[in-house]
Amino acid sequence: MTEVIATNETILVVGGGISGMTAAIEAAETGKQVVLVEKRPYVGGRVTQLYKYFPKLCFPTCGLEINQRRAKMNPNLNIITMAEVTDIKGEAGDYTATVKISPRYINEKCTGCGDCGRAVEAEFDDEYNYGLGKRKGAYLPHTMAHPQRYVIDPAIIGTDDAQKAADACKVGAVDLEMQEETIELKAGAVIWATGWQPYDANKIQPYGYDRFANVITNVEFERLADPNGPTGGKIVRPSDGKEVKNVAFIQCAGSRDKNHLLHCSRICCMASLKQATYPADDVDISIYYIDIRAIDRFEDFYETVKAKDNVKFIKSKVASIVKGENDSPVLHGVDTEGYNRYANEHDLVVLAVGMEPSVDKASFPVEIVMNEEGFIEPDPNNGGIFAAGCSSDALDVNRAVQHATGAALRAVQVVNRVAGTEG
Incomplete structure (x- = not known):
């Protein structure tokens, strides 16, 4: 049985991505007892699946290692993986959360030997x-x-x-008798940091994601480029494994669209600009866009990518994709700067799909105020439950970390009031 000591001065963090880890570590380093619940078998979330960050093109592994070391060293932080919060009852300063823990079938004796x-x-x-x-x-x-x-x-x-x-297993770490278990935790405040999920590209029928192997999403392209990914960092076509010589990025794929996502996810333009640097310089890159969101410190990066000889920008909302020769996608649309119709063939097409919350209102374990996009609003009616990172809005990593730190401080204030009342 999993044993967790928690009181109404404990802070419960739901979700162990970059926002959840940040909030949990920051709160624990103030001296508060923190329990972090993560449904995956590991913490770090989608950031671990990134090859590089924009605009510096640095690797996430450095920050991940630092956060993991801070988490390991802090006795105030208890991390439970493969676990989900299924119910929350109570009010600020006095919550009871029900947590379902799935069996890992591997216990703490595991040395990672493989x-x-x-x-x-x-x-x-x-x-x-x-x-x-x-x-x-x-x-x-x-x-x-x-x-x-x-x-x-x-x-x-x-x-x-x-x-x-x-x-x-030579150390007796495999336990095939493990069972699913359910525990209850007390908490004075809850930080909801379940993050985001990529919009389902199957819903964008004209782009043929469900029909054409060589139409993929931006999150899949990120894994192709990673040397630790499924192709060893070679950017190849899923249909035949051939390295690409011509890649198209389609911006706002399912975003800013009344039939799909109403909002702009803020990060997609920068993500595609970043990904345009992944292939070799002899690979032709075409970026089909409505407009480019590259403000403040991102403007210089945009100008740098735009100046690359192999990168071309086409101002157009792609109308449809059809299958060409050798399974190459053919993009149809109108260039809105010259009003010329095009039928452009590419080896690989990358859909810049937007971000939506991982947990919708219907499956949320407690009444909470959300906006029309499904993100949690900073509303007093939410009591001691605070959104962190992309549960609150579509954010890049930097802004998600900043937001999570703010959520941690608000949660600390709630449990401080509990401690002050009881004292």
């Missing part, structure tokens, strides 16, 4: 790589995963593969 993964034969689509590759039925989610413990897919429990994993 013997269980090598023994298992079954393979599954790798969700960390957005299904672009495969992983074993016993696996480490990614090289920097925290906790650095393997996971056994529940689909192999009861099979010979599961027993092979158990037999291969």
